[in-house]
Amino acid sequence: MYEINLSRCIFCGYCEVACPFDAITMGHxxxxxxxxxxxxxxxxxxLLAEPLERTPLRAEGE
Structure with missing residues (x-):
């Protein structure tokens, strides 16, 4: 199970540095x-973002 517990976070930024995909960022x-x-x-x-709505390049059947 993955969770972020902000009541224990000391905002050190180590999770931001360790994340290989730049998915964790520290804001202001x-x-x-x-x-x-x-x-x-x-x-x-x-924490998951809503999926992006994509516009098809061509109409179906083309």
Whole structure:
């Protein structure tokens, strides 16, 4: 199971350096707060981006 637990993160940037695909990037958002610790845990499914809508080069049957 893959998850990022921001309540344990010290924002050192090691995960950003170690990621071979530049999928993890550190931004300038540093005031991340919540009322429940469980809301600071992100799973793989929560982090996946929506698929891009692609326009076909040709219409079907051409």
């Amino acid at each position: 958002d540093f005031e991340m707060s919540d009322y429940h610790r469980s809301d600071l845990i992100f799973t793989k499914e929560m």
